[in-house]
Amino acid sequence: MDPILELRGVTKHYPGFSLRDVSFSLPRGFVCGLIGPNGAGKTTIVKLVLGLVRPEAGELRVCGDDPVTAERAVKDRIGFVHEVPAYYDHLRVGTLASIVRPFYSRWDQPLFEALVREFEVPAGTRFGSLSRGTRTKAALALALAHHAELLVLDEPTAGLDPVFRRSLLERLAAYVGDGRCSVLFSTHVTGDLERMADYVTFVRDGRLVFSSTREELGDRWFVVRGDPRLLDDAVRRSLAGVEIGPHAFTGLTGDPAAIRRALAGHEAVIEAATLEDIMYYTGRPC
Amino acid sequence: MLNLFLKDVKAGAIFLWAVVPLNVVAALQASRSGGAFFWANLACAALILVAVSMLEWKNDAEAFVHSLPVTRAMVVRGRYLTAAAIGVLSLLVGAAVGTARALALAAQGAPWPRWVAGDMALAFVLAFAVVAAVYLPCYFRWGFGRGNIVAALILAAGIIGSALAGPAAAGHPSVTAEGTLHGGVPPGRIPQGVAALVDRLGMAAGAVIVLALAAVILAVSAQAAARAYERQEF
Numbered sequence: 001m002d003p004i005l006e007l008r009g010v011t012k013h014y015p016g017f018s019l020r021d022v023s024f025s026l027p028r029g030f031v032c033g034l035i036g037p038n039g040a041g042k043t044t045i046v047k048l049v050l051g052l053v054r055p056e057a058g059e060l061r062v063c064g065d066d067p068v069t070a071e072r073a074v075k076d077r078i079g080f081v082h083e084v085p086a087y088y089d090h091l092r093v094g095t096l097a098s099i100v101r102p103f104y105s106r107w108d109q110p111l112f113e114a115l116v117r118e119f120e121v122p123a124g125t126r127f128g129s130l131s132r133g134t135r136t137k138a139a140l141a142l143a144l145a146h147h148a149e150l151l152v153l154d155e156p157t158a159g160l161d162p163v164f165r166r167s168l169l170e171r172l173a174a175y176v177g178d179g180r181c182s183v184l185f186s187t188h189v190t191g192d193l194e195r196m197a198d199y200v201t202f203v204r205d206g207r208l209v210f211s212s213t214r215e216e217l218g219d220r221w222f223v224v225r226g227d228p229r230l231l232d233d234a235v236r237r238s239l240a241g242v243e244i245g246p247h248a249f250t251g252l253t254g255d256p257a258a259i260r261r262a263l264a265g266h267e268a269v270i271e272a273a274t275l276e277d278i279m280y281y282t283g284r285p286c
Numbered sequence: 287m288l289n290l291f292l293k294d295v296k297a298g299a300i301f302l303w304a305v306v307p308l309n310v311v312a313a314l315q316a317s318r319s320g321g322a323f324f325w326a327n328l329a330c331a332a333l334i335l336v337a338v339s340m341l342e343w344k345n346d347a348e349a350f351v352h353s354l355p356v357t358r359a360m361v362v363r364g365r366y367l368t369a370a371a372i373g374v375l376s377l378l379v380g381a382a383v384g385t386a387r388a389l390a391l392a393a394q395g396a397p398w399p400r401w402v403a404g405d406m407a408l409a410f411v412l413a414f415a416v417v418a419a420v421y422l423p424c425y426f427r428w429g430f431g432r433g434n435i436v437a438a439l440i441l442a443a444g445i446i447g448s449a450l451a452g453p454a455a456a457g458h459p460s461v462t463a464e465g466t467l468h469g470g471v472p473p474g475r476i477p478q479g480v481a482a483l484v485d486r487l488g489m490a491a492g493a494v495i496v497l498a499l500a501a502v503i504l505a506v507s508a509q510a511a512a513r514a515y516e517r518q519e520f
Contacts, residue, residue: 047519047520050349050352050353051352052349052352052353052519052520053519053520054519071355071356071357072355072356072357072360073355075353075354075355075356076355078353080353082349082350082353085350086345086346086347086349086350087345087347087350088297088341088345088347089345090300091296091297095296098296099292099293099296099297100354102289102292103289103354103355103356104355105355
């Protein structure tokens with residue numbers, strides 16, 4: 001498959017934090033959820049993709065090009081929505097669009113106007129006067145109006161009401177539907193990804209934990225619950241982030257066959273893990 | 287680059303309009319001291335350059351600007367173009383306001399003031415080029431906060447050093463030992479030096495030299511700013 005985004009061994013150091021040896025790819029026509037706890041490195045990855053920061057090692061390709069050497073061409077094909085969209089607060093949304101428009105080779109003014117109407121963004125209102133959710137909607141309209149091939153969304157659903165959030169997810173699903181465009185969706189709200197992500201990339205402490213399809217995750221990760229007395233060495237070895245309560249233990253396993261063998265003949269619940277379960281239990285000490 | 291300049295014009299329109307009232311105030315001041323108009327006009331232009339640069343910092347909009355299909359070098363060149371436009375706009379408004387003030391003074395029987403003249407326009411261009419050439423690399427290297435402080439320190443050091451190096455009026459007959467005269471050439475090395483140069487070589491040759499010098503100063507500064515900005519991350 002033709003990857004629209006490809007990271008190979010990408011490394012970036014900051015004082016007190018390093019993103020190390022991150023590799024994953026996103027084919028065209030799919031949505032990739034980028035998940036991880038605060039400070040995991042999600043925003044650094046987003047910034048690397050946008051060329052806002054430069055990698056110190058490794059290789060990064062966006063739409064087949066290096067975002068450092070082909071910066072303009074790459075950015076022309078990216079739509080970006082920041083967690084807290086920041087433009088010029090004193091300008092009206094329509095003026096912002098008139099600023100952004102000449103930069104993009106494929107800006108579609110009728111599409112922008114249609115999006116603004118659909119999202120109910122008051123184009124004549126100053127950006128700084130808009131609510132957080134409406135700012136995000138305005139940013140989405142700006143990001144979608146130039147027919148970006150890769151949409152990079154950094155926590156876009158924060159501040160959105162549930163109705164618009166649902167319609168946004170539907171729109172993104174339609175957006176990737178033509179097989180040409182893709183979405184990189186960084187978020188804490190894993191429920192959004194359960195609905196729409198084709199791929200999930202999980203980073204923690206600057207390292208890649210996994211990057212795989214949602215189906216693979218569903219086949220691999222399971223939450224196990226049972227009587228704490230069942231927690232012998234064999235069971236513990238197969239579990240991550242075990243929580244022990246007075247009546248039951250809960251843990252995550254990436255090896256369901258081993259846990260089924262270890263718990264054979266005992267009463268235990270083994271069910272598919274949600275993304276939140278995976279994030280939570282893999283982040284806990286064993 | 288032109289799109290980035292237009293972005294600055296649209297985003298900074300509110301400040302660009304301020305050129306007119308600020309120059310009117312400066313022109314009114316100029317009736318008391320001829321030098322005040324020159325330096326107030328320059329300060330007004332510098333203020334607008336700083337204000338336009340402030341917009342991205344104040345709105346936290348650097349990530350937005352750099353998510354547009356632009357390179358860091360283009361952002362730097364765009365801002366130098368904006369600086370040039372601010373300089374030209376300030377010069378034109380200053381010339382218009384200054385001429386109006388001079389005509390009003392002349393109507394009262396006063397001689398045409400020395401501070402409204404072609405060589406002072408050249409001096410303004412050179413002085414603003416120096417200000418922009420110091421300010422913009424500091425802004426692109428250290429950002430708005432620290433960059434302003436560093437640029438202010440450099441410019442202050444330049445002014446103090448220039449004052450310590452000798453009397454500003456040295457060698458030019460139209461300025462007294464006090465350095466400031468109503469209707470005389472404004473004090474300061476740049477207006478004095480440009481006036482002396484034009485006296486010696488004539489307006490055309492003086493203009494060529496001064497404009498070339500301003501262009502070289504800005505070109506060197508833009509190179510330094512681009513190099514500094516290339517290392518910036520957002």
